[in-house]
Amino acid sequence: MHRTLIDIHILQTVPPSNLNRDDTGSPKTATYGGVRRARVSSQAWKRATRVAFRDHLDSSELGVRTKRIVELLASEITTRAPELEERAGQLAAETFRAVGIEVKAPKKTGKDKTAAEEAGYLVFLSTRQIQNLADAAIQAAGADDVAKALKAAKVKDLADRDHSVDVALFGRMVADQSDMNVDAAAQVAHALSVHAVETEFDYFTAVDDRNTEDETGAGMIGTVEFNSSTLYRYATVDANRLLDNLGDLDATRRAVDAFVEAFVRSMPTGKQNTFANRTLPEAVVVQVRDRQPINLVGAFENPVRELEKGGRIKAAAEALRDEAREIASSYAEEPVAAWVTRVGADTAALDDLGTKVALPELVTELGALVAARLTEPS
Protein backbone atom coordinates (compact mmCIF):
# COMPACT_ATOMS: atom_id res chain seq x y z
CA MET A 1 0.00 0.00 0.00
CA HIS A 2 1.27 3.47 -0.87
CA ARG A 3 1.93 6.10 1.76
CA THR A 4 -0.68 8.81 1.36
CA LEU A 5 -0.29 12.10 3.19
CA ILE A 6 -2.64 14.99 2.63
CA ASP A 7 -1.28 18.49 3.22
CA ILE A 8 -3.80 21.33 3.40
CA HIS A 9 -2.53 24.91 3.09
CA ILE A 10 -4.94 27.80 3.51
CA LEU A 11 -4.65 31.56 3.13
CA GLN A 12 -7.51 33.32 4.85
CA THR A 13 -8.09 36.97 5.68
CA VAL A 14 -10.11 37.81 8.74
CA PRO A 15 -11.29 41.37 9.38
CA PRO A 16 -11.09 42.91 12.87
CA SER A 17 -11.70 39.95 15.15
CA ASN A 18 -10.65 38.18 18.31
CA LEU A 19 -11.06 34.51 17.39
CA ASN A 20 -8.94 33.10 20.16
CA ARG A 21 -7.87 35.00 23.25
CA ASP A 22 -5.57 34.47 26.19
CA ASP A 23 -6.36 34.89 29.91
CA THR A 24 -6.25 38.69 29.65
CA GLY A 25 -8.63 38.90 26.72
CA SER A 26 -5.95 39.78 24.15
CA PRO A 27 -5.93 37.93 20.86
CA LYS A 28 -3.25 35.22 20.93
CA THR A 29 0.05 36.00 19.25
CA ALA A 30 3.41 34.38 18.52
CA THR A 31 6.77 35.63 17.33
CA TYR A 32 7.95 34.26 14.02
CA GLY A 33 10.68 35.64 11.81
CA GLY A 34 11.42 38.13 14.56
CA VAL A 35 8.04 39.88 14.46
CA ARG A 36 4.79 39.45 16.30
CA ARG A 37 2.06 37.54 14.47
CA ALA A 38 -1.61 36.94 15.09
CA ARG A 39 -2.16 33.35 16.17
CA VAL A 40 -5.16 31.05 16.45
CA SER A 41 -4.27 27.95 18.42
CA SER A 42 -4.58 24.52 16.91
CA GLN A 43 -6.88 23.39 19.71
CA ALA A 44 -9.31 26.22 18.91
CA TRP A 45 -9.49 25.37 15.23
CA LYS A 46 -9.68 21.63 15.89
CA ARG A 47 -12.73 22.16 18.06
CA ALA A 48 -14.36 24.32 15.36
CA THR A 49 -13.60 21.53 12.88
CA ARG A 50 -15.03 18.84 15.14
CA VAL A 51 -18.21 20.85 15.68
CA ALA A 52 -18.54 21.32 11.90
CA PHE A 53 -18.36 17.53 11.41
CA ARG A 54 -22.00 17.40 12.47
CA ASP A 55 -22.89 19.07 9.15
CA HIS A 56 -20.97 16.52 7.11
CA LEU A 57 -21.32 13.21 8.89
CA ASP A 58 -24.11 11.12 10.29
CA SER A 59 -24.17 10.99 14.08
CA SER A 60 -23.55 7.22 13.88
CA GLU A 61 -20.05 8.00 12.61
CA LEU A 62 -19.29 10.41 15.44
CA GLY A 63 -18.48 9.72 19.02
CA VAL A 64 -19.78 10.73 22.43
CA ARG A 65 -17.41 12.03 25.05
CA THR A 66 -18.89 11.46 28.47
CA LYS A 67 -18.37 10.08 31.94
CA ARG A 68 -21.90 8.73 32.01
CA ILE A 69 -21.07 5.68 29.96
CA VAL A 70 -23.10 3.25 32.08
CA GLU A 71 -26.30 5.16 31.49
CA LEU A 72 -25.48 5.42 27.79
CA LEU A 73 -24.89 1.68 27.40
CA ALA A 74 -27.87 0.75 29.59
CA SER A 75 -30.22 2.71 27.40
CA GLU A 76 -28.79 1.02 24.29
CA ILE A 77 -29.29 -2.39 25.93
CA THR A 78 -32.88 -1.50 26.82
CA THR A 79 -33.60 -0.35 23.27
CA ARG A 80 -32.30 -3.61 21.85
CA ALA A 81 -33.69 -5.97 24.49
CA PRO A 82 -36.59 -4.36 26.37
CA GLU A 83 -36.96 -7.48 28.55
CA LEU A 84 -33.59 -6.68 30.16
CA GLU A 85 -34.66 -3.21 31.29
CA GLU A 86 -34.44 -4.11 35.00
CA ARG A 87 -30.89 -5.41 34.69
CA ALA A 88 -29.59 -3.02 32.02
CA GLY A 89 -27.75 -0.70 34.42
CA GLN A 90 -26.04 -3.55 36.21
CA LEU A 91 -25.14 -5.28 32.93
CA ALA A 92 -23.68 -2.07 31.54
CA ALA A 93 -21.53 -1.56 34.63
CA GLU A 94 -20.32 -5.18 34.44
CA THR A 95 -19.45 -4.69 30.78
CA PHE A 96 -17.24 -1.69 31.46
CA ARG A 97 -15.52 -3.51 34.32
CA ALA A 98 -14.76 -6.32 31.88
CA VAL A 99 -13.38 -3.74 29.43
CA GLY A 100 -11.12 -2.46 32.17
CA ILE A 101 -12.73 0.94 32.71
CA GLU A 102 -13.49 1.53 36.36
CA VAL A 103 -17.01 2.79 37.05
CA LYS A 104 -18.17 4.09 40.41
CA ALA A 105 -21.29 5.63 41.86
CA PRO A 106 -21.12 9.37 41.28
CA LYS A 107 -20.53 11.72 44.19
CA LYS A 108 -23.92 12.60 45.60
CA THR A 109 -24.94 15.83 44.01
CA GLY A 110 -28.59 15.75 45.00
CA LYS A 111 -31.24 13.49 46.39
CA ASP A 112 -30.94 11.10 43.48
CA LYS A 113 -29.15 8.16 45.08
CA THR A 114 -30.05 5.72 42.35
CA ALA A 115 -27.91 7.45 39.72
CA ALA A 116 -25.96 5.09 37.46
CA GLU A 117 -22.25 4.59 37.96
CA GLU A 118 -19.83 6.84 36.08
CA ALA A 119 -16.28 6.62 34.84
CA GLY A 120 -13.76 8.81 36.62
CA TYR A 121 -12.93 10.67 33.41
CA LEU A 122 -14.38 11.42 29.99
CA VAL A 123 -14.49 8.36 27.75
CA PHE A 124 -14.76 8.83 24.01
CA LEU A 125 -16.91 6.05 22.53
CA SER A 126 -18.30 5.75 19.03
CA THR A 127 -21.90 4.87 18.32
CA ARG A 128 -20.75 1.59 16.78
CA GLN A 129 -18.73 0.71 19.88
CA ILE A 130 -21.75 1.29 22.10
CA GLN A 131 -23.88 -0.90 19.83
CA ASN A 132 -21.29 -3.68 19.81
CA LEU A 133 -20.95 -3.57 23.59
CA ALA A 134 -24.73 -3.65 23.99
CA ASP A 135 -24.93 -6.77 21.81
CA ALA A 136 -22.22 -8.46 23.84
CA ALA A 137 -23.96 -7.56 27.10
CA ILE A 138 -27.28 -8.96 25.86
CA GLN A 139 -25.57 -12.18 24.79
CA ALA A 140 -23.86 -12.51 28.15
CA ALA A 141 -27.01 -11.77 30.15
CA GLY A 142 -28.19 -15.38 29.87
CA ALA A 143 -24.95 -16.90 31.15
CA ASP A 144 -24.48 -18.17 34.72
CA ASP A 145 -21.32 -16.15 35.18
CA VAL A 146 -21.94 -12.84 33.41
CA ALA A 147 -18.45 -11.46 34.06
CA LYS A 148 -16.84 -14.55 32.57
CA ALA A 149 -19.15 -14.48 29.55
CA LEU A 150 -18.26 -10.84 28.92
CA LYS A 151 -14.55 -11.59 29.09
CA ALA A 152 -15.10 -14.46 26.63
CA ALA A 153 -16.89 -12.04 24.28
CA LYS A 154 -13.67 -9.96 24.19
CA VAL A 155 -15.47 -6.77 25.13
CA LYS A 156 -12.19 -4.92 25.42
CA ASP A 157 -11.59 -5.45 21.71
CA LEU A 158 -15.13 -4.27 20.96
CA ALA A 159 -14.37 -0.98 22.71
CA ASP A 160 -11.16 -0.63 20.76
CA ARG A 161 -12.35 -0.99 17.16
CA ASP A 162 -14.93 0.73 14.94
CA HIS A 163 -13.67 4.07 16.16
CA SER A 164 -15.68 7.12 15.30
CA VAL A 165 -14.35 9.47 12.66
CA ASP A 166 -13.48 12.19 15.17
CA VAL A 167 -11.54 9.77 17.40
CA ALA A 168 -9.63 8.44 14.42
CA LEU A 169 -8.67 11.95 13.34
CA PHE A 170 -8.01 13.62 16.67
CA GLY A 171 -7.11 10.71 18.97
CA ARG A 172 -8.39 9.32 22.27
CA MET A 173 -7.00 8.93 25.77
CA VAL A 174 -8.30 6.25 28.15
CA ALA A 175 -6.76 6.77 31.57
CA ASP A 176 -7.30 3.25 32.99
CA GLN A 177 -6.36 1.39 29.81
CA SER A 178 -3.73 3.28 27.93
CA ASP A 179 -3.36 0.51 25.37
CA MET A 180 -6.81 1.60 24.20
CA ASN A 181 -5.49 5.06 23.36
CA VAL A 182 -5.81 6.07 19.73
CA ASP A 183 -3.04 8.11 18.12
CA ALA A 184 -4.44 10.97 16.06
CA ALA A 185 -4.11 10.68 12.28
CA ALA A 186 -4.44 14.44 11.75
CA GLN A 187 -2.08 17.20 12.77
CA VAL A 188 -3.19 20.81 12.91
CA ALA A 189 -0.67 23.63 13.25
CA HIS A 190 -1.40 26.89 15.01
CA ALA A 191 -2.59 29.41 12.42
CA LEU A 192 -0.21 32.37 12.06
CA SER A 193 -0.59 35.67 10.26
CA VAL A 194 1.66 36.00 7.22
CA HIS A 195 2.49 39.57 8.27
CA ALA A 196 3.40 41.49 11.40
CA VAL A 197 0.44 42.35 13.60
CA GLU A 198 -0.13 44.78 16.43
CA THR A 199 -3.06 44.23 18.74
CA GLU A 200 -5.47 47.16 18.64
CA PHE A 201 -7.85 48.38 21.30
CA ASP A 202 -11.40 49.41 20.63
CA TYR A 203 -12.49 51.90 23.27
CA PHE A 204 -16.23 51.84 23.65
CA THR A 205 -18.92 53.59 25.63
CA ALA A 206 -22.40 52.27 26.22
CA VAL A 207 -25.34 54.59 26.70
CA ASP A 208 -28.04 54.01 29.31
CA ASP A 209 -31.31 54.08 27.36
CA ARG A 210 -33.45 55.02 30.39
CA ASN A 211 -31.24 57.82 31.61
CA THR A 212 -31.83 60.81 29.41
CA GLU A 213 -31.49 63.85 31.66
CA ASP A 214 -29.77 63.39 35.00
CA GLU A 215 -26.41 62.19 33.81
CA THR A 216 -25.06 62.96 30.42
CA GLY A 217 -22.10 60.56 30.67
CA ALA A 218 -21.80 56.99 29.49
CA GLY A 219 -23.46 54.09 31.29
CA MET A 220 -20.22 52.15 31.03
CA ILE A 221 -16.90 52.24 29.23
CA GLY A 222 -14.47 49.53 28.28
CA THR A 223 -12.10 48.22 25.66
CA VAL A 224 -12.17 45.22 23.35
CA GLU A 225 -8.89 44.01 21.90
CA PHE A 226 -8.71 42.80 18.33
CA ASN A 227 -6.56 42.52 15.25
CA SER A 228 -7.11 41.77 11.61
CA SER A 229 -4.91 39.38 9.76
CA THR A 230 -4.25 37.17 6.79
CA LEU A 231 -3.65 33.74 8.28
CA TYR A 232 -1.65 30.81 6.98
CA ARG A 233 -3.37 27.65 8.19
CA TYR A 234 -1.87 24.20 7.81
CA ALA A 235 -3.07 20.69 8.61
CA THR A 236 -2.00 17.28 7.46
CA VAL A 237 -3.83 13.95 7.47
CA ASP A 238 -2.00 10.65 7.32
CA ALA A 239 -4.46 8.54 5.33
CA ASN A 240 -2.67 5.26 6.16
CA ARG A 241 -2.93 5.90 9.91
CA LEU A 242 -6.54 6.97 9.47
CA LEU A 243 -7.28 3.65 7.75
CA ASP A 244 -5.54 1.82 10.63
CA ASN A 245 -7.71 3.67 13.14
CA LEU A 246 -10.99 3.24 11.29
CA GLY A 247 -10.33 -0.18 9.78
CA ASP A 248 -12.60 0.52 6.84
CA LEU A 249 -11.88 2.06 3.45
CA ASP A 250 -15.27 3.72 2.97
CA ALA A 251 -15.15 5.29 6.41
CA THR A 252 -11.62 6.53 5.71
CA ARG A 253 -12.74 8.23 2.54
CA ARG A 254 -15.69 9.85 4.31
CA ALA A 255 -13.41 11.00 7.12
CA VAL A 256 -10.99 12.63 4.67
CA ASP A 257 -13.89 14.37 2.89
CA ALA A 258 -15.37 15.58 6.15
CA PHE A 259 -12.05 16.79 7.50
CA VAL A 260 -11.15 18.81 4.42
CA GLU A 261 -14.63 20.35 4.18
CA ALA A 262 -14.86 21.11 7.87
CA PHE A 263 -11.31 22.40 8.28
CA VAL A 264 -11.67 24.72 5.29
CA ARG A 265 -15.11 26.07 6.16
CA SER A 266 -15.05 26.23 9.94
CA MET A 267 -14.26 29.25 12.10
CA PRO A 268 -13.70 29.42 15.86
CA THR A 269 -16.56 31.24 17.55
CA GLY A 270 -14.56 33.66 19.74
CA LYS A 271 -16.16 37.15 19.73
CA GLN A 272 -18.16 36.17 16.66
CA ASN A 273 -21.14 38.28 17.71
CA THR A 274 -18.94 41.34 18.26
CA PHE A 275 -17.04 41.16 15.01
CA ALA A 276 -19.06 38.96 12.60
CA ASN A 277 -15.75 37.87 11.12
CA ARG A 278 -17.10 34.91 9.16
CA THR A 279 -14.95 34.65 6.05
CA LEU A 280 -14.01 31.80 3.76
CA PRO A 281 -10.42 31.25 2.66
CA GLU A 282 -9.07 33.16 -0.33
CA ALA A 283 -7.05 30.11 -1.25
CA VAL A 284 -6.91 26.42 -0.41
CA VAL A 285 -4.04 24.30 -1.71
CA VAL A 286 -4.23 20.55 -1.14
CA GLN A 287 -1.14 18.47 -1.89
CA VAL A 288 -1.01 14.69 -1.69
CA ARG A 289 2.47 13.41 -0.86
CA ASP A 290 3.93 9.91 -0.63
CA ARG A 291 6.95 10.50 1.61
CA GLN A 292 6.50 13.12 4.27
CA PRO A 293 4.06 15.90 5.05
CA ILE A 294 5.56 19.36 4.47
CA ASN A 295 4.43 22.52 6.21
CA LEU A 296 5.10 25.56 4.00
CA VAL A 297 5.03 28.14 6.81
CA GLY A 298 8.66 28.99 5.97
CA ALA A 299 7.22 31.02 3.09
CA PHE A 300 6.17 33.61 5.65
CA GLU A 301 9.21 33.68 7.91
CA ASN A 302 9.97 36.97 6.22
CA PRO A 303 6.76 38.80 7.02
CA VAL A 304 4.73 39.78 3.97
CA ARG A 305 4.36 43.50 3.36
CA GLU A 306 1.46 45.10 1.62
CA LEU A 307 2.14 45.73 -2.03
CA GLU A 308 1.13 48.91 -3.77
CA LYS A 309 -1.04 46.80 -6.04
CA GLY A 310 -2.78 43.71 -4.76
CA GLY A 311 -2.17 44.07 -1.04
CA ARG A 312 -0.87 41.33 1.17
CA ILE A 313 -2.89 38.42 -0.18
CA LYS A 314 -1.11 38.75 -3.54
CA ALA A 315 2.30 38.82 -1.87
CA ALA A 316 1.30 35.90 0.36
CA ALA A 317 0.12 33.78 -2.58
CA GLU A 318 3.38 34.44 -4.41
CA ALA A 319 5.47 33.62 -1.34
CA LEU A 320 3.57 30.36 -0.84
CA ARG A 321 4.06 29.36 -4.46
CA ASP A 322 7.78 30.16 -4.34
CA GLU A 323 8.32 28.18 -1.15
CA ALA A 324 6.43 25.17 -2.55
CA ARG A 325 8.54 25.24 -5.72
CA GLU A 326 11.81 25.69 -3.84
CA ILE A 327 11.08 22.73 -1.60
CA ALA A 328 10.01 20.61 -4.57
CA SER A 329 13.25 21.30 -6.42
CA SER A 330 15.77 21.42 -3.54
CA TYR A 331 14.54 18.30 -1.78
CA ALA A 332 13.02 16.43 -4.75
CA GLU A 333 9.69 16.45 -2.94
CA GLU A 334 7.13 16.71 -5.73
CA PRO A 335 3.57 16.10 -4.59
CA VAL A 336 1.73 13.17 -6.15
CA ALA A 337 -1.24 15.39 -6.91
CA ALA A 338 -2.34 18.91 -6.05
CA TRP A 339 -5.46 21.04 -6.34
CA VAL A 340 -6.10 24.72 -5.79
CA THR A 341 -9.38 26.36 -4.82
CA ARG A 342 -9.10 30.12 -4.85
CA VAL A 343 -10.95 33.39 -5.29
CA GLY A 344 -9.87 36.64 -6.89
CA ALA A 345 -7.07 37.63 -9.22
CA ASP A 346 -4.62 38.22 -6.37
CA THR A 347 -4.24 34.50 -5.71
CA ALA A 348 -3.54 33.61 -9.36
CA ALA A 349 0.09 32.71 -8.55
CA LEU A 350 -1.16 29.55 -6.85
CA ASP A 351 -2.41 28.10 -10.15
CA ASP A 352 1.21 27.05 -10.67
CA LEU A 353 0.86 24.56 -7.83
CA GLY A 354 -2.05 22.45 -9.01
CA THR A 355 -5.30 22.10 -10.89
CA LYS A 356 -7.75 24.89 -10.18
CA VAL A 357 -11.10 23.48 -9.08
CA ALA A 358 -14.03 24.39 -6.85
CA LEU A 359 -13.98 22.96 -3.33
CA PRO A 360 -16.65 20.27 -3.90
CA GLU A 361 -14.67 18.91 -6.87
CA LEU A 362 -11.45 19.12 -4.91
CA VAL A 363 -12.98 17.00 -2.16
CA THR A 364 -14.41 14.46 -4.62
CA GLU A 365 -11.16 14.10 -6.58
CA LEU A 366 -9.09 13.90 -3.42
CA GLY A 367 -11.39 11.21 -2.01
CA ALA A 368 -11.15 9.16 -5.21
CA LEU A 369 -7.35 9.40 -5.25
CA VAL A 370 -7.04 8.46 -1.58
CA ALA A 371 -9.35 5.47 -2.01
CA ALA A 372 -7.41 4.32 -5.09
CA ARG A 373 -4.04 4.65 -3.38
CA LEU A 374 -5.17 2.84 -0.25
CA THR A 375 -6.35 -0.20 -2.22
CA GLU A 376 -3.57 -0.43 -4.83
CA PRO A 377 -0.72 -2.76 -4.01
CA SER A 378 2.51 -0.75 -3.86
Next chain:
Amino acid sequence: MSVVALRLAGPMQSWGVGSRFVRRTTETAPTKSGVIGLLAAALGIRRTDPLEDLLHLRLGVRIDQPGELMRDFQTAQRPRYDRAGTVTWQSLPLSARYYLADAVFLAVVEGDRSIVEGLDAALRGPEFPLYLGRRSCPPAGPLALGVSDVSLDEALVTWPWLASTRVQKQRRDRVVQLATVRDAGPGEVATESIRDTPVSFDPNRRQYAWRSIVRATVDVTNPHGTAEPLPEHDPMSLLGGEACS
Protein backbone atom coordinates in the same frame (compact mmCIF):
# COMPACT_ATOMS: atom_id res chain seq x y z
CA MET B 1 31.08 6.61 13.69
CA SER B 2 28.60 8.42 11.47
CA VAL B 3 26.05 11.09 12.17
CA VAL B 4 22.70 12.15 10.79
CA ALA B 5 21.93 15.84 11.03
CA LEU B 6 18.44 17.25 11.56
CA ARG B 7 17.13 20.76 11.19
CA LEU B 8 14.50 21.34 13.88
CA ALA B 9 12.74 24.54 12.87
CA GLY B 10 9.19 25.84 12.89
CA PRO B 11 7.15 28.70 14.26
CA MET B 12 6.65 26.76 17.50
CA GLN B 13 8.34 23.87 19.29
CA SER B 14 8.06 22.54 22.83
CA TRP B 15 10.48 20.18 24.55
CA GLY B 16 9.29 19.25 28.02
CA VAL B 17 11.18 17.21 30.59
CA GLY B 18 9.36 17.07 33.89
CA SER B 19 5.99 18.70 33.27
CA ARG B 20 2.88 17.29 34.83
CA PHE B 21 -0.73 18.46 35.09
CA VAL B 22 -1.69 21.94 33.97
CA ARG B 23 1.70 23.65 33.65
CA ARG B 24 3.59 22.28 30.66
CA THR B 25 7.03 23.79 30.39
CA THR B 26 9.69 23.58 27.70
CA GLU B 27 13.48 23.33 27.84
CA THR B 28 15.52 25.80 25.80
CA ALA B 29 16.83 23.06 23.52
CA PRO B 30 15.40 19.81 22.13
CA THR B 31 15.51 16.92 24.61
CA LYS B 32 16.80 13.44 24.01
CA SER B 33 13.39 11.92 24.68
CA GLY B 34 11.90 14.32 22.13
CA VAL B 35 14.44 13.58 19.41
CA ILE B 36 14.51 9.81 20.01
CA GLY B 37 10.70 9.84 20.04
CA LEU B 38 10.70 11.65 16.72
CA LEU B 39 13.13 9.11 15.22
CA ALA B 40 11.07 6.23 16.59
CA ALA B 41 7.93 7.70 15.03
CA ALA B 42 9.76 8.07 11.71
CA LEU B 43 10.76 4.40 11.85
CA GLY B 44 7.22 3.33 12.68
CA ILE B 45 8.08 2.03 16.16
CA ARG B 46 4.91 2.00 18.25
CA ARG B 47 4.88 3.38 21.78
CA THR B 48 4.75 -0.09 23.28
CA ASP B 49 7.55 -1.50 21.10
CA PRO B 50 11.09 -1.77 22.51
CA LEU B 51 13.39 1.05 21.42
CA GLU B 52 16.41 -1.25 20.97
CA ASP B 53 18.99 0.38 18.68
CA LEU B 54 17.81 3.88 19.44
CA LEU B 55 18.89 3.67 23.08
CA HIS B 56 22.58 3.65 22.18
CA LEU B 57 22.58 6.72 19.97
CA ARG B 58 24.42 9.84 21.10
CA LEU B 59 22.75 13.22 20.72
CA GLY B 60 24.18 16.69 20.33
CA VAL B 61 22.12 19.83 19.83
CA ARG B 62 23.31 23.23 18.65
CA ILE B 63 21.17 26.27 19.38
CA ASP B 64 21.36 28.03 16.03
CA GLN B 65 18.54 30.45 16.75
CA PRO B 66 17.31 30.44 20.34
CA GLY B 67 13.87 31.94 19.63
CA GLU B 68 11.78 33.16 22.51
CA LEU B 69 9.70 31.63 25.24
CA MET B 70 5.97 31.83 24.65
CA ARG B 71 3.09 30.96 26.92
CA ASP B 72 -0.18 29.64 25.58
CA PHE B 73 -3.22 29.78 27.78
CA GLN B 74 -5.64 26.95 27.12
CA THR B 75 -9.17 26.32 28.26
CA ALA B 76 -11.28 23.23 27.81
CA GLN B 77 -14.90 22.49 28.53
CA ARG B 78 -16.93 19.36 28.77
CA PRO B 79 -20.63 18.87 28.37
CA ARG B 80 -22.74 17.63 31.24
CA TYR B 81 -26.02 16.08 30.17
CA ASP B 82 -28.85 16.41 32.66
CA ARG B 83 -31.60 13.89 32.87
CA ALA B 84 -33.97 16.52 31.51
CA GLY B 85 -31.83 16.59 28.39
CA THR B 86 -30.30 20.02 28.94
CA VAL B 87 -26.58 20.47 28.46
CA THR B 88 -24.39 22.59 30.69
CA TRP B 89 -20.73 23.21 29.92
CA GLN B 90 -18.24 22.70 32.71
CA SER B 91 -14.80 24.25 32.58
CA LEU B 92 -11.84 21.93 33.00
CA PRO B 93 -8.69 23.18 34.77
CA LEU B 94 -7.02 26.06 32.93
CA SER B 95 -3.66 25.09 31.60
CA ALA B 96 -0.54 26.98 30.55
CA ARG B 97 1.63 25.50 27.84
CA TYR B 98 5.03 26.89 27.06
CA TYR B 99 6.61 26.91 23.63
CA LEU B 100 9.76 28.16 21.94
CA ALA B 101 8.68 30.50 19.17
CA ASP B 102 10.88 31.20 16.16
CA ALA B 103 13.70 28.83 17.16
CA VAL B 104 16.05 26.81 14.94
CA PHE B 105 18.18 23.91 16.15
CA LEU B 106 20.73 21.60 14.63
CA ALA B 107 20.38 18.14 16.15
CA VAL B 108 23.10 15.60 15.44
CA VAL B 109 22.61 11.91 16.17
CA GLU B 110 25.66 9.66 16.24
CA GLY B 111 25.67 5.89 15.76
CA ASP B 112 26.71 3.05 13.47
CA ARG B 113 26.59 3.93 9.79
CA SER B 114 23.84 1.43 8.97
CA ILE B 115 21.58 2.68 11.76
CA VAL B 116 22.20 6.32 10.97
CA GLU B 117 21.44 5.75 7.28
CA GLY B 118 18.21 4.04 8.26
CA LEU B 119 17.27 7.06 10.36
CA ASP B 120 17.97 9.46 7.52
CA ALA B 121 15.79 7.45 5.16
CA ALA B 122 13.04 7.18 7.75
CA LEU B 123 13.01 10.94 8.34
CA ARG B 124 12.48 11.48 4.61
CA GLY B 125 9.57 9.04 4.51
CA PRO B 126 8.30 8.83 8.08
CA GLU B 127 5.88 6.10 9.09
CA PHE B 128 4.02 8.29 11.63
CA PRO B 129 3.52 12.06 11.38
CA LEU B 130 6.43 13.91 12.99
CA TYR B 131 6.30 16.93 15.26
CA LEU B 132 8.60 19.13 17.31
CA GLY B 133 7.77 18.04 20.84
CA ARG B 134 4.04 18.61 20.57
CA ARG B 135 1.58 17.43 17.99
CA SER B 136 0.48 20.95 17.10
CA CYS B 137 4.07 21.87 16.15
CA PRO B 138 4.79 20.34 12.75
CA PRO B 139 8.28 21.12 11.44
CA ALA B 140 8.64 23.84 8.81
CA GLY B 141 10.37 22.35 5.78
CA PRO B 142 12.09 18.96 5.63
CA LEU B 143 13.98 17.70 8.68
CA ALA B 144 16.78 15.47 7.43
CA LEU B 145 20.03 17.12 6.35
CA GLY B 146 21.90 13.92 5.46
CA VAL B 147 24.48 11.49 6.78
CA SER B 148 28.21 12.20 7.14
CA ASP B 149 31.17 10.21 8.41
CA VAL B 150 32.32 12.51 11.18
CA SER B 151 32.06 12.46 14.94
CA LEU B 152 29.32 14.18 16.90
CA ASP B 153 31.66 16.95 18.08
CA GLU B 154 32.99 17.61 14.59
CA ALA B 155 29.49 17.80 13.16
CA LEU B 156 28.45 20.39 15.74
CA VAL B 157 31.39 22.60 14.69
CA THR B 158 31.32 22.06 10.94
CA TRP B 159 27.64 22.25 10.04
CA PRO B 160 26.84 25.65 8.50
CA TRP B 161 24.80 28.01 10.65
CA LEU B 162 21.08 27.27 10.14
CA ALA B 163 19.64 30.52 11.49
CA SER B 164 17.46 32.56 9.15
CA THR B 165 19.11 35.16 6.92
CA ARG B 166 17.50 37.89 8.99
CA VAL B 167 19.17 36.65 12.17
CA GLN B 168 22.49 36.17 10.41
CA LYS B 169 22.41 39.73 9.11
CA GLN B 170 21.59 41.07 12.56
CA ARG B 171 24.72 39.46 14.00
CA ARG B 172 27.45 41.31 12.12
CA ASP B 173 30.39 39.23 13.32
CA ARG B 174 32.14 36.96 10.84
CA VAL B 175 32.26 34.25 13.48
CA VAL B 176 29.47 33.65 15.96
CA GLN B 177 29.45 31.59 19.09
CA LEU B 178 26.60 29.07 19.41
CA ALA B 179 25.62 27.12 22.50
CA THR B 180 25.60 23.32 22.35
CA VAL B 181 24.10 20.65 24.58
CA ARG B 182 25.38 17.11 24.02
CA ASP B 183 25.68 13.74 25.72
CA ALA B 184 28.79 13.50 27.88
CA GLY B 185 31.35 11.07 26.49
CA PRO B 186 32.58 8.12 28.54
CA GLY B 187 34.70 9.43 31.40
CA GLU B 188 33.95 13.06 30.53
CA VAL B 189 32.98 15.44 33.33
CA ALA B 190 29.34 16.38 32.82
CA THR B 191 27.97 19.91 33.24
CA GLU B 192 24.67 18.62 34.62
CA SER B 193 22.19 15.76 34.53
CA ILE B 194 18.69 15.86 33.15
CA ARG B 195 16.13 13.12 33.14
CA ASP B 196 15.27 12.84 29.47
CA THR B 197 16.73 9.57 28.21
CA PRO B 198 13.80 7.47 27.09
CA VAL B 199 13.72 3.89 28.33
CA SER B 200 10.15 3.18 27.35
CA PHE B 201 7.42 5.28 25.73
CA ASP B 202 4.78 2.71 26.68
CA PRO B 203 1.92 4.88 28.01
CA ASN B 204 1.33 2.35 30.79
CA ARG B 205 4.82 2.74 32.19
CA ARG B 206 6.72 5.60 30.69
CA GLN B 207 10.25 5.59 31.89
CA TYR B 208 13.08 8.05 31.55
CA ALA B 209 16.65 7.73 32.76
CA TRP B 210 19.10 10.41 33.77
CA ARG B 211 21.45 11.75 31.12
CA SER B 212 24.79 13.43 31.73
CA ILE B 213 25.12 16.40 29.44
CA VAL B 214 27.87 18.82 28.56
CA ARG B 215 26.99 22.41 27.80
CA ALA B 216 29.60 24.14 25.65
CA THR B 217 29.90 26.59 22.78
CA VAL B 218 31.24 26.30 19.26
CA ASP B 219 32.40 28.97 16.81
CA VAL B 220 30.63 28.97 13.47
CA THR B 221 31.13 31.15 10.40
CA ASN B 222 28.46 33.71 9.67
CA PRO B 223 28.02 33.93 5.88
CA HIS B 224 26.47 37.39 6.27
CA GLY B 225 29.03 38.69 8.77
CA THR B 226 31.27 41.60 7.98
CA ALA B 227 32.93 42.50 11.28
CA GLU B 228 35.98 40.76 12.71
CA PRO B 229 35.29 39.44 16.19
CA LEU B 230 36.50 41.68 18.99
CA PRO B 231 39.17 40.31 21.28
CA GLU B 232 37.54 38.68 24.25
CA HIS B 233 36.66 41.14 26.99
CA ASP B 234 38.71 40.29 30.06
CA PRO B 235 38.83 43.10 32.58
CA MET B 236 40.93 40.96 34.92
CA SER B 237 43.82 41.11 32.47
CA LEU B 238 44.54 44.66 33.73
CA LEU B 239 45.48 43.14 37.03
CA GLY B 240 47.95 40.78 35.39
CA GLY B 241 47.98 37.08 35.92
CA GLU B 242 46.00 34.38 34.13
CA ALA B 243 42.54 34.73 32.73
CA CYS B 244 39.78 32.97 34.56
CA SER B 245 37.94 30.24 32.78
